[in-house]
Amino acid sequence: MRDISVPALAAPLRTGGLADSVFDTAAYQPDFAQLARRDAADPGAWRKVTAAEFRDEVLALARGLLTGGIRPGTRVALMSRTRYEWTLFSYALWAIGAHLVPVYPTASAEQLRCILSGARVTAIVVENEAQAMTVAAACDDATGLRRLWQLDRDCVRRLAEEGTRLTDADVHRLRRAVTPGSVAAIVHTSGTTGVPRGCVITHANLAAECDTLHAGWGRLLAAPGERPSLLAFLPLAHIYGLMVQVACLRGGILLGHQPDLSPDALLAALASFRPTVLFAVPYVYEKICDRARRAAERAGRRRTFDAAMTVAVRYAEALAEEERGTGRGPDPFLRARHAVYERLVYSRIRESLGGRVRTAVSGGSPLLRELGLLYAGIGITIYNGYGLTETTGAITVQPPGRVRFGTVGMPLPGSAVHLALDGEVWVRGPVVFAGYLDEGDEKGTWGSGLYDGWLPTGDLGHLDDDGYLVITGRKKDIIITSGGNCVAPQGLEERLRAHPLISQCVVIGDNRPYVTALITLDPDALAHWRRLDGDGAQDREDEYEDAYGFGGAYGPGRSYGRSAPDASPEEQVRAEVRRAVARANSSVSHGESIRAFRILPGEFSQESGLMTPSQKLRRAAIVRAYAVEIDAMYAQGEHDLRESRAERRRAAAAGPYAR
Structure with missing residues (x-):
């Protein structure tokens, strides 16, 4: 399709x-x-x-x-x-x-x-x-x-x-x-790949976006009679x-x-x-869960909380499978456990948001599938959407009552999505802007930036069999290693950032022999993790990982692992990040996997010019700023590779019975 x-x-x-x-x-x-x-x-x-x-x-x-x-x-x-x-x-x-x-x-x-x-x-x-x-x-x-x-x-x-x-x-x-065609606003893009561009948004653009959302999703914004x-x-x-x-x-x-x-x-x-409704970005939803988890740990209820989160994901997944016709829904035992945790945990999380939120919207960046499932299990359905400044917000969104986690939904009513031969997403509809501001023109006019009404988004994706769009990355962000492997960094970065210790991640590998990553840590999460590590809290995942195959706050990648008792604090952190990298690598082929990483001493920021005001990373600027660290990481990797090969040759020469 x-x-x-x-x-x-x-x-x-x-x-x-x-x-x-x-x-x-x-x-x-x-x-x-x-x-x-x-x-x-x-x-x-x-x-x-x-x-x-x-x-x-x-x-x-x-x-x-x-x-x-x-x-x-x-x-x-x-x-x-x-x-x-x-x-x-x-x-x-x-x-x-x-x-x-x-x-x-x-x-x-x-x-x-x-x-x-x-x-x-x-x-x-x-x-x-x-x-x-x-x-x-x-x-x-x-x-x-x-x-x-x-x-x-x-x-x-x-x-x-x-x-x-x-x-x-x-x-x-x-x-x-x-008039409807009059200019309402000139909104600038985030500028992740260059200078921000002014997008000319008309009154008709904003009206079409908002009126369509009300017509299709208005009944979901509050409970009946509210x-x-x-x-x-x-x-x-x-x-x-x-x-x-x-x-x-x-x-x-x-x-x-x-x-x-x-x-x-x-x-x-x-x-x-x-x-009654929440509009936010994935980062906010992540932080809400992280804070709830820390509060539970401080109260000595971390096992209960972790079990509740695991049950929430499993419960929502079972419901989703039933809706798709690929499963029979939650079994009686899972329903019973979910009912218990509804009273003990889920209702309290909803109460922290005011107690009336049952529907939420996520946009701005991709929502991790496991996070969407978690909130659905808690009792808040997140409608994930996709759009650009050029599309006045959302151009695709999950249909009412038919959420497909891991996708960004279907075209907004009145709009269309086309996939080019190279997988680039093209869009068309009344929400698509009038054009880019021509900043070189003294009269301040604008050109359309459109091709027969179609806007090339620069994003890559595919449509599933039911017409739901899945975004796989930015066209400009695709990495081609020196060995010819094409790597879309977005998925790896999302899975790494799902770990509570990791705040930011940039995957690197263009014209390099393999893929590596620069990683920053969340200072608050790091301090919290170190306190817990001293209390023996690392054992809390065993029961749930054995029972369900994963543990932690909300699905794969969210749990903390064990620390070696004689390791230094820095070694413990690096071991934890290494586990997160291994989990992320499990979702890709060997040629796309991260072979080395460097933990940076501080986070990327706007002040350093490495982030946009909308909290998106400026990849090219980061690569330039950390060129020395990147070169050293690859040099160390080549050294380790040579040592490994030499060790294998020595072992082969010594024979199978050598000690």
């Missing part, structure tokens, strides 16, 4: 723009709770913002922006964490036909300079003084920035006061001039986060914001906000 398409579910946006939904909702349901804000007097409480209140705030801010020189087509950058004012500014800009240019709050001066000059940005909104200083460092002759507003200096109130000289009619006149609610914590500068925001405002989902992404702050916010 090389092609698949799915009929459209939602009608396309025919008139107007994204801001119209705010005004329509306020006109028909003025008291409808559209958003929720933290109560300033009680951080654990949330104050509802009605549709009429939000509309009035959007109008007031839009008038202030007009007073400040913002006009239709003006490009305004927004550099902030995920907070209420981000949503307020974006809708005020859309109400007057301005173009939103999202910027990550952690962007460097150089990254910001490229965005400001390339997108011809004339005004910017920042969150604090530190970001204002970054803007100052980024400005040069190539940037045409004329205005800067700062959120923590009360710029929203100031702009609203300045806008009182204008009337609401001035805003409505410009709002009615916005109001859907969502806590936004993903960066709104990323297309995924931006799409989630628009989906809430267009679909009547109560929207809250959480700017602090530290685990303690995020879990506290989830517990108090009590969302």
Whole structure:
């Protein structure tokens, strides 16, 4: 199978723009709770913002922006964490036909300079003084920035006061001039393989994405009779986060914001906000499980927790086999154990997320199959999707009620997927962007970047017999060893990162005799592991590995192994990582396996230029930065190989009875 398409579910946006939904909702349901804000007097409480209140705030801010020189087509950058004012500014800009240019709050001066000059940005909104200083460092002759507003200096109130000289009619006149094909945002790609490119996203693109998701998956967002609610914590500068925001405002989902992404702050916010659905990236789902596991270990319940996780995976796998017609479902013994752990473990994990989440969405990077099974067994079904900045978020997603773990689902209704002869995934549909910003053009226009309506994604994959897409890697990331072996590093890296000690991994091998890896460790997990090792906690996996073939937090690769009692701490860590590498190698052929690895002293970071703001690794930059370590790793490997061959020759020469 090389092609698949799915009929459209939602009608396309025919008139107007994204801001119209705010005004329509306020006109028909003025008291409808559209958003929720933290109560300033009680951080654990949330104050509802009605549709009429939000509309009035959007109008007031839009008038202030007009007073400040913002006009239709003006490009305004927004550099902030995920907070209420981000949503307020974006809708005020859309109400007057301005173009939103999202910027990550952690962007460097150089990254910001490229965005400001390339997108011809004339005004910017920042969150604090530190970001204002970054803007100052980024400005040069190539940037045409004329205005800067700062959120923590009360710029929203100031702009609203300045806008009182204008009337609401001035805003409505410009709002009615916005069309579906008008530019809503210029969102930049992550830049993993080069300079980030500006993607021109229209009002119609975002409306098609969000309306289709509501039409097909809306019933899954909350239990029957329950109001859907969502806590936004993903960066709104990323297309995924931006799409989630628009989906809430267009679909009547109560929207809250959480700017602090530290685990303690995020879990506290989830517990108090009590969302009905979760939109996150695989990293967040991994961390939720890891923290639950550590809490169980501190309470002396690690055996119970590990057994519960094993049962969750087995239970979900049995249900999946039954759904596919290849199995009979969980046996009575497994159902009984699952019921016990539902009361002891699973319900408590769900309660830590607010107690109402039964459906979740994962995007941004591939979701490990075992992790999807684990959450399904816990009672939260994760709908894994696939998309790009160029596709306004998801272009494929798991069909409602028909999740196929290990895949990224089927085309979004109204869209199509085609596989080129070399396995590259091509996509087409109403969510595909208008084109790339032509940064060399002084007028700031754009070219399509499309081929007869098709977008080549740069990703490799295949369609299974039922039309579900499986992504196998990036076309540019394919490694060809000097021996001619083609290696897709993504699968190996995913399996290595599934181990709780390993935070990052880059597989290397282009024009080399074999494949190797650079590995970084999670500092918190490492400290936790060392504490447990001293308590004899390494024996806790035996019972479950014997019974089920694997142990640990959620499937293969998650368990800790045993440490030799006389080994140094460094040797123990290296032995544990070696076991993780062996497990990852079991999923590939010998020619694709990792033969050597190097544990690096620190993690890759944005500050070092080795990660994008969306937490993706810059492979080429990493290879350049660690060229000395890579060469030394291969030199040591060649030395070990020669020694091994010499030893085999000596043994052969000595004869079969030599000692």
